[in-house]
Amino acid sequence: MKQHIALIPAVKSAIAIGLFTLAHAASAQVAVIVSPKSPVASMSPEQVSAIFLGKSNTLPSGSTAVPVDLPDGTPVHEQFYSKAAGKTGAQVKATWARLTFSGKGTPPKELGSAADVKKFVAANPDAIGYVEKSAVDGTVKAVLTID
Amino acid sequence: MSHKNLQRLPLALAAMVACASAQAEYTFDDGKLRLSGFGTVGVARTSTDQALFNTPGQGGGADRSASFNPDTKLGLQGSYKLNNTLSATAQVLTKYRANGDYTPQFEWAFGKWQATPATTLRVGRIGAPYFMVSDFRDVGYANTAVRPPLDVYGQVPVSSVDGGDLSHQITVGSATLTGTLWGGQTKAKYASALRSNGVAADPVLVKIRNQVGLNLQAEFDGGYTVRLGHSQGKLTVESASIDTLLSGLALVGPGVALQTGSAALGAQAGALANGAANAVTSSGTKTSFTGLGLSLDRDNIVLATEYTLRKVDQGTVADTTGWYVLGGYRLGNVLPYAVVSRVKVDQLNGSINPALQNFSAQAYAGAVTLQNVGKVTQNTLSLGARWDFRSGMALKAQLDHISKPAGSNGLFLVPDASTAAGQDFFNNKKKVNVLSLALDFVF
Numbered sequence: 130m131k132q133h134i135a136l137i138p139a140v141k142s143a144i145a146i147g148l149f150t151l152a153h154a155a156s157a158q159v160a161v162i163v164s165p166k167s168p169v170a171s172m173s174p175e176q177v178s179a180i181f182l183g184k185s186n187t188l189p190s191g192s193t194a195v196p197v198d199l200p201d202g203t204p205v206h207e208q209f210y211s212k213a214a215g216k217t218g219a220q221v222k223a224t225w226a227r228l229t230f231s232g233k234g235t236p237p238k239e240l241g242s243a244a245d246v247k248k249f250v251a252a253n254p255d256a257i258g259y260v261e262k263s264a265v266d267g268t269v270k271a272v273l274t275i276d
Numbered sequence: 277m278s279h280k281n282l283q284r285l286p287l288a289l290a291a292m293v294a295c296a297s298a299q300a301e302y303t304f305d306d307g308k309l310r311l312s313g314f315g316t317v318g319v320a321r322t323s324t325d326q327a328l329f330n331t332p333g334q335g336g337g338a339d340r341s342a343s344f345n346p347d348t349k350l351g352l353q354g355s356y357k358l359n360n361t362l363s364a365t366a367q368v369l370t371k372y373r374a375n376g377d378y379t380p381q382f383e384w385a386f387g388k389w390q391a392t393p394a395t396t397l398r399v400g401r402i403g404a405p406y407f408m409v410s411d412f413r414d415v416g417y418a419n420t421a422v423r424p425p426l427d428v429y430g431q432v433p434v435s436s437v438d439g440g441d442l443s444h445q446i447t448v449g450s451a452t453l454t455g456t457l458w459g460g461q462t463k464a465k466y467a468s469a470l471r472s473n474g475v476a477a478d479p480v481l482v483k484i485r486n487q488v489g490l491n492l493q494a495e496f497d498g499g500y501t502v503r504l505g506h507s508q509g510k511l512t513v514e515s516a517s518i519d520t521l522l523s524g525l526a527l528v529g530p531g532v533a534l535q536t537g538s539a540a541l542g543a544q545a546g547a548l549a550n551g552a553a554n555a556v557t558s559s560g561t562k563t564s565f566t567g568l569g570l571s572l573d574r575d576n577i578v579l580a581t582e583y584t585l586r587k588v589d590q591g592t593v594a595d596t597t598g599w600y601v602l603g604g605y606r607l608g609n610v611l612p613y614a615v616v617s618r619v620k621v622d623q624l625n626g627s628i629n630p631a632l633q634n635f636s637a638q639a640y641a642g643a644v645t646l647q648n649v650g651k652v653t654q655n656t657l658s659l660g661a662r663w664d665f666r667s668g669m670a671l672k673a674q675l676d677h678i679s680k681p682a683g684s685n686g687l688f689l690v691p692d693a694s695t696a697a698g699q700d701f702f703n704n705k706k707k708v709n710v711l712s713l714a715l716d717f718v719f
Contacts, residue, residue, distance in 0.1 A: 175450075175497075184452065184495070187393055193360065201667045215575065219609060219664035226418040226718045229312055230353065231403065231411030232365050232384065 318347025555626030558591030
């Protein structure tokens with residue numbers, strides 16, 4: 130009997146760990162990054178999604194933003210757009226098709242990997258990108274974290 | 277053009293789609309030149325052989341035998357950025373046109389100056405912004421349904437204008453307001469019949485000159501957009517058969533005077549013929565188009581509606597009201613939708629007095645046939661689904677149920693109004709079902 134009672138907290142914590150791990154796997158945190166040289170310190174999800182969906186082309190600092198994207202269909206891409214803008218990859222693609230084929234804008238440049246995005250952002254003071262939070266290092270500056 | 281030519285584009289597109297992995301658009305290394313494109317491989321068939329279903333103006337369409345012609349198209353777009361404020365854009369669109377073949381045409385060719393981050397000036401050939409989705413009406417991928425509702429979008433046969441626009445954007449709270457002043461001139465061919473009394477009929481040429489328009493758009497947080505647009509211009513409609521009819525009508529008065537020896541009878545006949553000519557002639561005629569649109573794209577809900585008014589002072593092109601309401605709900609990658617739409621002739625521009633028959637039955641019949649082309653009243657219920665099955669591609673299936681009253685051709689192309697089938701279609705109430713499948717892609 131006593132042994133049985135002692136088991137309960139262990140089971141509880143095992144479940145908690147299991148849930149945490151699942152939640153973590155399903156939605157890793159995404160960090161929006163700029164160059165360490167950028168004067169921008171932080172941004173709201175609205176400001177970020179406006180730039181990535183073509184509604185705005187300026188950074189809070191006033192300079193023209195140079196956004197860079199990860200490939201459509203990758204988990205971080207899906208996570209970023211669903212959390213920052215409430216849109217699926219297909220909706221984002223259709224939004225840019227509307228802007229491109231009405232001559233109003235061109236979609237963010239697409240780079241192949243988080244390493245490429247960091248390299249691009251580090252080298253360009255007006256660049257803005259996003260990567261998995263765990264990939265953020267000293268070469269870039271996080272201005273927003275999306276859960 | 278040859279039958280072979282008609283088949284080529286759909287087959288080439290199908291092959292392209294089969295091989296291509298919807299590659300993202302191509303940017304050259306210097307980042308200045310950007311190439312992108314869009315297209316649709318679409319097939320449609322209907323429940324009637326009396327008339328053809330198409331995008332109004334095309335020189336052919338679908339009947340009981342399936343056709344690629346109404347919806348299949350390919351657009352290629354190139355943009356060159358000279359510097360941060362100057363760029364040039366051209367778009368070549370190939371689709372089935374009034375002369376009955378797939379002809380590539382420059383849909384756009386303009387230079388753009390981003391004067392300030394909020395002010396843009398474009399000069400050259402630009403998209404003519406009559407409607408809420410004017411600019412991308414041919415981009416199937418950017419639209420929910422297989423095609424923008426024809427009951428509204430079929431009212432204006434031109435899609436680009438040679439001129440320019442000046443656009444300014446301001447932000448008020450969380451809303452973005454855009455005002456666009458545009459103007460220029462345009463012309464397009466429009467097929468309103470394929471044969472006339474068995475003789476091949478050329479498409480008519482529609483010209484709109486001295487166009488000026490103002491569009492106001494407000495985008496609100498949460499995916500709401502409201503748009504109000506108004507434009508005015510001078511409409512001219514020309515064709516060899518209209519010219520023949522007009523010269524025939526001009527001869528009625530003098531002919532009667534000569535035949536009867538009565539100047540009074542000649543004057544009476546001349547007045548009737550003149551009235552008929554006025555009813556079917558547009559030559560520098562004042563015309564206007566007004567549209568109010570609302571759209572919502574939020575979470576899983578898609579809603580769009582437009583209410584439009586077309587006014588023409590004189591000629592075959594009648595005053596019309598067109599509207600639609602579209603609703604859809606996203607279920608993952610599948611978006612089922614429904615559209616209700618209607619186009620109604622509010623007023624014909626002038627009447628043709630039946631007394632003209634007493635002087636010239638032929639001239640009267642010719643004028644009536646021409647005026648009947650403008651009788652486009654119909655309504656449509658569409659049900660469909662869009663499936664975003666992979667990045668940059670969507671597959672759509674749609675069923676349209678179109679009803680048109682007696683004394684109207686609706687927006688159908690009646691190949692020859694003088695045949696028994698053509699007259700039966702015009703004179704009776706008809707219900708036509710259209711089944712469409714479309715594969716849309718962007719690259």
